[in-house]
Amino acid sequence: MEIVFEKQSEVRGKLSITLQPEDYLSELDKELKKIASKAHIKGFRPGKTPVAVVKNLYGNEILGDTVLKLFSQNVDKYLRENDIHFLGEPIAPENYDFPRFNVRFPETYSFQVEMALVPPFELKTEGIEAISYKITLSEEEKNKEFEAFLERQASIKEAQKVESENDFVMGNCTFNLESTEVEAESQTEPTTITRYALFLVSKLKKEAQEQFMGLEKGSEIEIYPFQVFENEEDTKENIFGTKEEDFTLLKDKKAKFQVERISRREKPELTESYFKQVFPNEEISDENAFKERILQNIVSDINIHAINFAKEKLKEDFIKQNTFEVDIEFLLRYLTQAKRVSEAEIKEIKQKPQEFLKGVHWEVLSNELIKKYNVEVTFEEVKQDYINGVIARVRQMGLNTGDDAWMYEFAFKQFKGLNKSQIDAIYTNIAREKAIDRLYEELPKTEKETSLKEFDEILKRGINA
Structure with a gap:
């Protein structure tokens, strides 16, 4: 077997693999015997079909599957062992003619794949601002937020x-x-x-x-x-x-x-029984104390929202600071060939490439942050994240029965129905969130004290303002 990697440019590479008959014949023989032991072919008892009959009937297809499997395995192994970073997946060059397989005449097979390479880069954080917002509420805003809370509880x-x-x-x-x-x-x-x-x-x-x-x-x-x-x-x-x-x-x-x-x-009546319903583990006896306690939660939620906004802005600035060249032409060909997106989505990417490129950059950069900070995600975290998301959506739809045990069981049943790729996607999202959390914690903070009204204006302008 011969493997040759050619770096055609900083952003594109080509891998060529040549398989000699001695590289695949033993695997072919194993596969033929395996299929013969399970085959149901007319004229033979189940599992008693001679290998020669299977080879004569299905040999070309089995040879093709065997050779392509070896090719794929060795591509993955070579890229992994040589630490070659790429985007998407390797695909065949344009107008590439795949070989035809004939089990009667074993021969040498050569294959080529191209890939979009990630050029070398170092993570940079110089000049990036991590903002720590401190939101203050006026008396008018406090009253408005408290009334809004009561409306939601109506x-x-x-x-x-x-x-x-x-x-x-x-x-x-x-x-x-x-x-x-x-x-x-x-x-x-x-x-x-x-x-x-x-x-x-x-x-x-x-x-x-x-x-x-x-x-x-x-x-x-x-x-x-x-x-x-x-x-x-x-x-x-x-x-x-x-x-x-x-x-x-x-x-x-x-x-x-x-x-x-x-x-x-x-709206609910502001009685001691209602205060106990909202805060079962606290002793609250009058309306003023209840209002103050509700406002503590509201301010806490607003500040959590402010932190999340600051992290999104940090992520945006981090991507801008660490841009690298991307072979978008190849990636569009890969997405089209692999049928990962629709024709309409391809058209939209061509019209607005910056949004697509931002996503590509974040995928690469977040993976580097995950490695830098040794981010770990447990299966329990994946499960709980999904279940919490389902319960939140159920409540948003107004289907809250008040039975937390029922909702948990409902969400858990849905979780058990997820496939591996869906589980992996949740895992990746959690890991990326943890990575940006670590980056935010690591950078020096610029504190900004602002009113709720001013912060609402900041949100309207968005993270690019």
Whole structure:
């Protein structure tokens, strides 16, 4: 066997492997015997098919599989042992003719693969700023955040009468369109269209709000459903089944709206039992102490968010500081040939290559950081990360049953269904997060004290600002 590596440029290499018959014939013989011992071929008992028969029937295919397997194994071994860093996977050169295999005439086979190389570089952190934000809240912001917390904790309860702009009113809107001549026992019948609608009173125009106030469950009023909302988006979102043509057909049409259900968001009562429900292991007896404790959590969450933003900015600056040349032409050919992305995604990469290149750089740089810091990830961390993510998504969907044991079991069953590549992806993401955490800890910090309002503006400008 002969293996030759040629560095065509700093970013592209070619590997050639030549296999002589003595390199693969013993493996071919083993494979033929293995298949013969399991083959079910007409005229022979299971497992008793002669090797010569298997060779005659399937020899060319088995030879091809054997040779290509040896080729692939030796490519991987050579690249690993010679510490050759590359992007994506090695692929055959363009317009490459693969050899044809004939088991009757063993011969020498030569193969070539090309790869996108990672050029030599050293990690640099000089001049990179790691920011430590300290967020302070004004009294007005504290009150606003506390009220927002209570809104999130609000429960939905049935009501008999619309009394607040925060009430939800649901029911059917029935439109009577112009009469259409329908032959049915010489009668003319009106055409009707029904749309189910949800009206949050606060989203309605002022005159519509006044019309809805005082409505009771089961009552009926006449309204113009496509005119009561402030904007078209709210109309589409809250009149279910709305089609584009409805805005032409029904915009100026009056409908009978029958109130089927009235719901109201009610904030929790600030009682000792509620304080105990939120903080079961703490003794909180009055509203001021409860508010202060909630604000501690809110400020803590805001500062965690600020740290995560600072790490994302650090990651962006770190990539800019450590850019290297990338053979994007080869990578696009690899992605196309391996069918890793769709044609539309290839087109998007060509239109916006910078985002793609940033991802390529981070993949390489994060791997270097993982090695530098000897980052380790346990299987338990992978499992818990996935389960926590599933539980968080369930809660975001409003499906929280309050039964933590049930949700854990539900998430764990999903985790057990993951394949190796999915597990590896979670492992890699955790390792990369740990690597950027270590880099953030290592660098000197620039402290920035800012108000919540100012920090919101920073978030809007983004990490590149």
